[in-house]
Amino acid sequence: MSDRIHTLSGYFYEYQKSVAEPENFWARIADSFHWKKRWDKVLKWDFKGPNVQWFVNGKLNITENIFEKNLFAYGDRVALIWEPNDPNEESKKITYKELYHQVCQFSNALKSKGIVKGDRVIIYMPMIPEAAVAMLACARIGAIHSVVFAGFSSTALADRINDCEAKAILTSDGNFRGNKKIAVKAVVDEALEKSSVETVIVCQRTGQDIEMKSGRDYWWHEVLEGQEDHNVAEEMDSEDPLFILYTSGSTGQPKGVVHTTAGYMVYTKYSFENVFQYAPGDVYWCTADIGWITGHSYIVYGPLLAGATTVMFEGVPTYPDAGRFWQVVEKHQVNQFYTAPTAIRALQAYGTEPIEKYNLDSLKVLGSVGEPINEEAWRWYYTHIGQSRCPIVDTWWQTETGGILVSPIAGITPTKPAFATLPLPGIQLCIVDPEGNELTGNSVEGNLCVRFPWPSMIRTTWGDHERCKQTYFSTYKGMYFTGDGVKRDHDGYYRILGRVDDVINVSGHRMGTAEVENAINEHPLVIESAVVGYPHDIKGQGIYAYVICDMTHRTEENLVNEIKDTVSKIIGPIAKPDKIQIVQGLPKTRSGKIMRRILRKVAEGVTDNMGDTSTLLDPEVVNQIIEGRK
Numbered sequence: 188m189s190d191r192i193h194t195l196s197g198y199f200y201e202y203q204k205s206v207a208e209p210e211n212f213w214a215r216i217a218d219s220f221h222w223k224k225r226w227d228k229v230l231k232w233d234f235k236g237p238n239v240q241w242f243v244n245g246k247l248n249i250t251e252n253i254f255e256k257n258l259f260a261y262g263d264r265v266a267l268i269w270e271p272n273d274p275n276e277e278s279k280k281i282t283y284k285e286l287y288h289q290v291c292q293f294s295n296a297l298k299s300k301g302i303v304k305g306d307r308v309i310i311y312m313p314m315i316p317e318a319a320v321a322m323l324a325c326a327r328i329g330a331i332h333s334v335v336f337a338g339f340s341s342t343a344l345a346d347r348i349n350d351c352e353a354k355a356i357l358t359s360d361g362n363f364r365g366n367k368k369i370a371v372k373a374v375v376d377e378a379l380e381k382s383s384v385e386t387v388i389v390c391q392r393t394g395q396d397i398e399m400k401s402g403r404d405y406w407w408h409e410v411l412e413g414q415e416d417h418n419v420a421e422e423m424d425s426e427d428p429l430f431i432l433y434t435s436g437s438t439g440q441p442k443g444v445v446h447t448t449a450g451y452m453v454y455t456k457y458s459f460e461n462v463f464q465y466a467p468g469d470v471y472w473c474t475a476d477i478g479w480i481t482g483h484s485y486i487v488y489g490p491l492l493a494g495a496t497t498v499m500f501e502g503v504p505t506y507p508d509a510g511r512f513w514q515v516v517e518k519h520q521v522n523q524f525y526t527a528p529t530a531i532r533a534l535q536a537y538g539t540e541p542i543e544k545y546n547l548d549s550l551k552v553l554g555s556v557g558e559p560i561n562e563e564a565w566r567w568y569y570t571h572i573g574q575s576r577c578p579i580v581d582t583w584w585q586t587e588t589g590g591i592l593v594s595p596i597a598g599i600t601p602t603k604p605a606f607a608t609l610p611l612p613g614i615q616l617c618i619v620d621p622e623g624n625e626l627t628g629n630s631v632e633g634n635l636c637v638r639f640p641w642p643s644m645i646r647t648t649w650g651d652h653e654r655c656k657q658t659y660f661s662t663y664k665g666m667y668f669t670g671d672g673v674k675r676d677h678d679g680y681y682r683i684l685g686r687v688d689d690v691i692n693v694s695g696h697r698m699g700t701a702e703v704e705n706a707i708n709e710h711p712l713v714i715e716s717a718v719v720g721y722p723h724d725i726k727g728q729g730i731y732a733y734v735i736c737d738m739t740h741r742t743e744e745n746l747v748n749e750i751k752d753t754v755s756k757i758i759g760p761i762a763k764p765d766k767i768q769i770v771q772g773l774p775k776t777r778s779g780k781i782m783r784r785i786l787r788k789v790a791e792g793v794t795d796n797m798g799d800t801s802t803l804l805d806p807e808v809v810n811q812i813i814e815g816r817k
């Protein structure tokens with residue numbers, strides 16, 4: 188535990204050291220891991236390529252650092268507590284030793300199906316322990332996992348299967364969510380009409396009827412039969428890819444963010460232990476889904492590398508009622524609780540009654556992630572959930588950053604509502620104006636960049652390195668650009684203001700406006716569309732779509748519903764526009780560019796003061812849009 192920060196001066200000391208001597212700093216942290224072969228050099232990098240390598244030529248396996256390294260010390264400790272959707276179903280507790288055997292056995296099963304190091308494996312599964320086993324089993328044999336959120340549509344799934352040329356899919360028959368039973372395997376079958384894999388392995392969860400294609404589809408429990416529950420972990424290079432995770436950007440199709448083995452391992456454990464101040468024996472619960480980066484880094488890898496007991500929850504915050512989270516906190520005596528502002532705001536709407544039934548005294552630390560947390564939600568969380576005694580860690584990071592970059596250290600960094608506060612050791616932030624000039628000093632506002640590599644940063648976008656370069660390393664020379672706006676206040680504290688590009692954040696889920704527009708345009712009667720975000724009380728941002736359609740065959744209501752269904756089918760229900768306004772035209776400049784600034788204003792409810800509209804081809808369009816506002 189020598190890497191633990193215990194005091195505020197300790198934080199500043201570590202931070203200074205990490206900037207003055209980054210290689211020594213990270214070598215010291217990395218030395219506490221198990222290496223099959225130690226690295227030759229800590230860091231090689233340039234942001235032009237970009238080409239970033241950490242722990243160069245090191246050999247290791249991340250699962251050995253979760254299991255073999257620690258089994259003698261705490262093999263009988265609970266690694267995973269699984270809480271099912273239905274509170275009447277029994278929860279499961281899996282020890283490190285048991286998880287180790289399950290991972291080995293399943294990784295042997297994967298090998299028996301011909302899956303080898305470097306193959307891509309899609310995981311399209313609900314929040315059941317087997318999903319974590321699946322990720323770790325891939326890592327064990329060096330297969331690159333790509334988890335796809337099980338709420339994504341078959342089209343979105345097929346796109347990802349095709350993009351990474353997956354060899355296998357690990358899935359389940361169905362999924363329990365609230366009072367619904369949702370088809371999962373059927374979505375995979377549909378996706379496989381537009382893509383192909385050699386093998387599908389299906390875990391039984393709901394028992395619903397599904398089709399099994401002979402020679403391709405196998406039951407999880409059957410492939411396990413006869414498999415040994417131990418094996419030798421594959422030797423991986425530090426820079427071998429560990430996983431691909433698809434995320435939305437401002438243009439085109441989602442891109443496959445690639446994370447590699449050693450740096451990701453070192454950073455997720457380090458940040459987990461420090462930010463949450465996790466102590467052995469604590470029970471930690473992150474409510475995210477493993478389909479997102481938060482689930483990867485802070486349900487599975489970070490906590491398990493730190494020997495933590497991590498809770499995995501299958502259900503939703505409001506089933507059977509709005510007290511479900513707090514019931515689980517009491518039941519499992521949760522010490523650290525990590526969720527998204529959207530969940531806090533949704534529960535806030537139910538008042539404090541659902542909380543009062545439960546004893547939340549076990550809580551020590553509260554976390555927030557995924558989107559800016561507004562002050563009101565922060566205070567409600569602090570007062571009613573944290574009983575005004577638990578520090579809130581507002582953690583800012585991204586799929587691309589792999590781990591938390593800006594956050595208070597729980598109980599150590601003084602907090603301020605809605606501020607992510609200060610960078611973690613090793614994170615060299617930089618605020619720039621639109622021209623790329625650095626804004627130094629305090630009380631400044633601009634675009635957030637990082638000027639120096641950190642171990643868990645994105646290495647490339649799968650199959651398209653140029654896209655990685657263009658998206659993150661070209662806007663501002665020599666820097667990683669986050670896409671977020673930020674303010675550094677008079678104390679030097681960071682407050683994230685939200686995206687400055689065409690990405691919207693709906694309930695903490697990233698969505699590209701172009702991606703939603705493309706989906707809307709798939710409807711045969713749609714001529715053109717433009718999508719913007721607008722402030723939404725619960726979701727943070729909602730999706731507002733302006734659509735030009737052929738109206739001769741439908742009523743407006745029918746068309747709006749059909750467009751929503753189209754988006755649901757092409758991306759998934761999370762991308763369904765909240766508001767659709769049918770318009771005659773879009774505000775375009777003479778060169779044909781849509782003036783999104785105007786569309787954003789109207790969606791926000793601003794109907795006067797449109798700014799300069801003189802470059803518009805047809806300024807009258809703006810009035811029509813204002814009149815028809817939803």
Ligand code: PRX
Nearest residue numbers: 556557558559581582583584585586683697
């Ligand atoms: O805009 C920021 C917002 O979420 C974006 C990253 O989304 P994603 O890659 O899906 O990862 C979410 C989970 C790490 C960021 O660019 N964001 C994330 N955390 C915060 C945040 N905005 C403000 N405050 C946060 N704590």
